[in-house]
Amino acid sequence: MNKITQISIGRFHHFHLARQLEKYNLLEAIWTGYPSFKLKDEDGIAVDKIKTFPWFRAPYMALGPWIDYLPALKKQWDWLAFESIDYFVAQNIKSPTTLISLSGTGLYSGKKAKSLGGNFICDRGSSHIVFQDNILKDEYHRWGFKYEGVDNRIIQKELNEYEIADFITVPSQFVKNTFISMGVNEEKVIKIPYGARLERFKKIGNPPSNKFRVLWVGAVSIRKGFIDLLNAFNLLSHPNKELLVIGSVQPEIKQIIKSKNIKNVIFKGNLPNTSLAEYYSKSHVFVLPSIEEGLAIVQGEALSCGCPVISTPNSGAEDLFEDGIEGFIVPIRSSQTIHDKLQFLIDNDLMRKKMSENAILRVKKIEGWDTYGKNMVGFLKSKTYELK
Structure with a gap:
């Protein structure tokens, strides 16, 4: 050939x-x-x-x-x-x-x-x-x-x-x-x-025990559903919650969040890909409720580090993991469903840990x-x- x-x-x-x-x-x-x-x-x-x-x-x-x-x-x-x-x-x-x-x-x-x-x-x-x-x-x-x-x-x-x-x-x-x-x-x-690049992404730590950390990695944009996540996060019931955002923030999002509560949101900006394994490993859940894309590679990176994923079918999630096993697949434009799944993970830490174990096994099976x-x-x- x-x-x-x-x-x-x-x-x-x-x-x-x-x-x-x-x-x-x-x-x-x-x-x-x-x-x-x-x-x-x-x-x-x-x-x-x-x-x-x-x-x-x-x-x-x-x-x-x-x-x-x-x-x-x-x-x-x-x-x-x-x-x-x-x-x-x-x-x-x-x-x-x-x-x-x-x-x-x-x-x-x-x-x-x-x-x-x-x-x-x-x-x-x-x-x-x-x-x-x-x-x-x-x-x-x-x-x-x-x-x-x-x-x-x-x-x-x-x-x-x-x-x-x-x-x-x-x-x-x-x-x-x-x-x-x-x-x-x-x-x-x-x-x-x-x-996923298995030689670069593997579990190298654990989430903090004194807070519930939600992770975002990628362009902070309308296309990727960031405001749906922010709305869901603000509804969460937890005394010490944190939304860690890695990626550049697009102008439309900057305009929208002027009227939003971002008290517990930490914007880290762009970080080297080589540094992300630590953030995936030390977060309780990774969320990417995209409205449209092909198959977001960051989902595989998160799974490789044992971080359960909440994502949409429009992120290609159905070709990476199974709903309810390594994370949750939710409809687009549904802050309420994202909130419900996040709250479930807060209230069921043993299940979240099991999803973390399942995530690592899942990625090993598909051999990166x-x-x-x-x-x-x-x-x-x-x-x-x-x-x-």
């Missing part, structure tokens, strides 16, 4: 995939918008196979959270970053390859790969882009904000990618269902759930990213031959 060329504007799960492909001697190259100095900890991949095209992404990253206050500039910058890396890789594909590109970065390079006798796989980490745009529009309106929407140029580009791709890989049943609901042939959509690699390689070996 052809060797694999990857494109990912950032890191996401694509470097985990690259490590797996390298193990099977299948990786040709991985192209990324990340600058090389940001990739020094990406071990397991031959240095000469990591190709960087940082001219748009690096300045964007340098602006940090300030870019969120400039939506028009952010939209144009995103578009140029996605377009430029796609064009550049297309020019550098000289022989047959199987291209796996993050959606929005592979239209021209995918066409080039196919023209040379290779294959094109569009890898979509979130729900179908039209479904995504619609549900986020509803969610922003729910909180009284105007939704700028996904750039129409990106929507059209992704729809074209879905059309010409040989296959579309997705991480969860939730995402697959959104593609089917939007009229994409079910056989074209291949579900391969993500894993190794299972993801085996499943992806199995798919590639069977389907790419089939396409010839």
